[in-house]
Amino acid sequence: MAIPLLTPHKMGDFNLAHRIVLAPLTRQRSYGNVPQPHAALYYSQRSSNGGLLITEATGVSDTAQGYPETPGIWTKEHVEAWKPIVDGVHAKGGIFFCQIWHVGRVSNTGFQPNGQAPISCTDKGLTSDDIMTFSPPRRLATDEIPGIVDDFRTAARNAIDAGFDGVEIHGANGYLIDQFLKDQVNDRTDQYGGSLENRCRFVLEIVEAVTNEVGPGRVGIRFSPFASYMDCGDSSPESLGLYLAHALNKYGIAYCHMVEPRMKLADQRFETLQSLVPMRKAFQGTFISAGGFSKEEGNRAVEEDHSDLVAFGRLFLANPDLPRRFEVGAALNKYDRTTFYTLDPVVGYTDYPFLEEV
Numbered sequence: 001m002a003i004p005l006l007t008p009h010k011m012g013d014f015n016l017a018h019r020i021v022l023a024p025l026t027r028q029r030s031y032g033n034v035p036q037p038h039a040a041l042y043y044s045q046r047s048s049n050g051g052l053l054i055t056e057a058t059g060v061s062d063t064a065q066g067y068p069e070t071p072g073i074w075t076k077e078h079v080e081a082w083k084p085i086v087d088g089v090h091a092k093g094g095i096f097f098c099q100i101w102h103v104g105r106v107s108n109t110g111f112q113p114n115g116q117a118p119i120s121c122t123d124k125g126l127t128s129d130d131i132m133t134f135s136p137p138r139r140l141a142t143d144e145i146p147g148i149v150d151d152f153r154t155a156a157r158n159a160i161d162a163g164f165d166g167v168e169i170h171g172a173n174g175y176l177i178d179q180f181l182k183d184q185v186n187d188r189t190d191q192y193g194g195s196l197e198n199r200c201r202f203v204l205e206i207v208e209a210v211t212n213e214v215g216p217g218r219v220g221i222r223f224s225p226f227a228s229y230m231d232c233g234d235s236s237p238e239s240l241g242l243y244l245a246h247a248l249n250k251y252g253i254a255y256c257h258m259v260e261p262r263m264k265l266a267d268q269r270f271e272t273l274q275s276l277v278p279m280r281k282a283f284q285g286t287f288i289s290a291g292g293f294s295k296e297e298g299n300r301a302v303e304e305d306h307s308d309l310v311a312f313g314r315l316f317l318a319n320p321d322l323p324r325r326f327e328v329g330a331a332l333n334k335y336d337r338t339t340f341y342t343l344d345p346v347v348g349y350t351d352y353p354f355l356e357e358v
Contacts, residue, residue, distance in 0.1 A: 001302040004302035005325055008050070009309065012217040012254045014095050014165065016309070017050025019302055020323050023098040023290050023311035024054040024168065024222070028341045029349060030071035030176075033059065035081040038345035039071075040088040045320035049093030052309065054168050054220075054257075055173075057101040060155035063119055063146075066103035069343055073098060075153045079162045086163035096211070097220055098159040100152060105137035106174030106230050119148075121180045122187050122201075126231055142190045142345075145202060148257040148335065153209040156219075166218035169206055172259055174230025179201045181223075181244075182234040182254060196243050203244075207251050216252040220288075224259035237261070238278065245282035256283045260291030264285040270321055277306055295326050321354045330355050 015078070019180045022043075030036055041051060059065050059072040072078045089096040105126055108117035112135075120137035128134050140148070156167045171177035179185045180202040186193050192202050203221075211219050225234065225241035234240050241258065248256055261274035280287045289301055290311035298310040316322045318335035325332060339348020 003326065004299045005310065006323065007302070009029070009286070010028070011052070011308075014052070014254070015050060016052055016095065016226045017048070018323050019049065019309045020298070020316075020326065021288055021309050021311040022046050022051075022053040022316050023313035024057055024170070025313050025317060026056050026067060026070060026341070027349065028067060028069045029343060029345055030056075030069050031343075033065065033070065033072040034077060035085055036345065037084070038350060040085045041350045043085055043096070044088035044092055045354075046316060046322075047089045047092035047094035047096075048321075048323050050095070051093075051202060051323060052095045052097070053089060054311070055096070055098045055164075057099050057170050058159075059156070060100050060102050062113045062153040063116075064102040064151070065176075066118070067111075073100060073158045073162070074151070079158050081249075082159075082162035082164070090163070095165050096163075097166040097168045098162070098164045098259035099170050100155045100159065101170035102148065102151070102176040103194070104177055104179045105134065107137075108131075108133050109134040119144075120176065120185075121192065122185055124185065124187065139188075145192060146205075149202070149205045149209050151205045153213045156210040160214050160218065166254060167210065167214065168201070168220040168222055169210060170222055170224045171203050172224035172229075173227065174224075177206070178224065178229075178232050181225075181240060182232045184228075184233045184235065185231070187232035196239060200240075200243060200247060204247055205210070207248065207253065211251050211253060217254050218254040219253040220257055221248065221253065222257040222259070222290075225279075226261035226272075227259055238274065241279045241311065242282055247280040249282075249284045255283055255286040255288055255309070257288040257290060260289055260293075262291060265273050275306075280306060318352050320352055325355055326353075 006018045105120035109115045117138040124138040125136040126134040225237040285307045288309040291305035303309045314335045318333040
């Protein structure tokens with residue numbers, strides 16, 4: 001019997017050989033925000049003919065940073081550094097999208113140009129914890145917002161110039177776009193705040209600018225309507241997710257990528273009756289689900305038509321040949337959480353063994 005995850009799928013102009021997607025995973029090994037040669041090995045290891053890979057979140061500007069050693073795509077140096085990494089994926093037949101992001105208030109003055117305050121839709125700050133320190137954000141003026149939209153447009157153009165097949169706009173996980181979307185954060189009184197339509201205006205302006213720049217078939221987007229990452233929750237996540245799914249149809253983008261409702265926090269699963277199925281039915285392009293899937297859950301999601309593709313993060317990190325292992329029913333390497341965000345160019349990065357090495 002065919003394994004549902006290993007059946008082909010046509011995503012716009014892209015012919016995918018299987019439905020297993022490398023989820024975007026921050027790896028913090030791009031020293032000085034410049035992608036490094038070791039990333040070429042990391043991504044090519046996880047490439048397969050006709051497989052879709054999404055990069056780690058990649059900053060659209062010098063104000064977009066909030067974590068150490070995360071890559072950028074706003075300078076020519078960044079573009080040139082990404083080229084051999086993209087070439088390595090393409091050499092193995094992979095399809096490669098660059099996830100472009102702005103962290104917004106999930107930052108501090110140490111990451112910002114000239115030590116300025118991070119920007120957001122609000123001036124409400126985040127509570128610092130043992131791991132991260134956040135600085136109070138500065139509320140963007142209405143007339144500054146088109147400049148941020150343009151940063152996403154430029155980043156998308158740069159990604160295509162670097163050879164990427166497309167871009168994924170990061171609208172999830174409590175970062176800048178999500179801050180605008182969620183009513184528990186967005187307290188604006190201009191045309192970017194208040195109603196659901198107004199809160200979605202910022203992201204739809206970005207989608208329009210990016211699709212106009214690189215073409216709709218090269219654009220995907222990620223949302224987490226049900227999640228509360230970084231104190232970024234919404235009072236009616238179903239309404240938010242459905243509104244976005246319907247609104248995106250106007251632009252004809254390649255895919256919509258959503259995080260399952262059970263992943264309300266980054267690394268914890270919750271039992272819930274909420275579902276992405278209404279959004280999946282509303283969106284007319286390829287639909288990708290993410291959120292702690294096992295092989296069995298992924299197969300079931302495809303078989304029951306709850307999703308076209310399934311994004312795997314930790315399992316794909318620890319098993320660079322994950323599609324092959326699923327195909328032959330092999331045991332999986334265990335991931336080591338302690339090395340997820342170390343700066344080492346090998347350990348916990350390119351040293352997970354392939355099946356034939358076990």
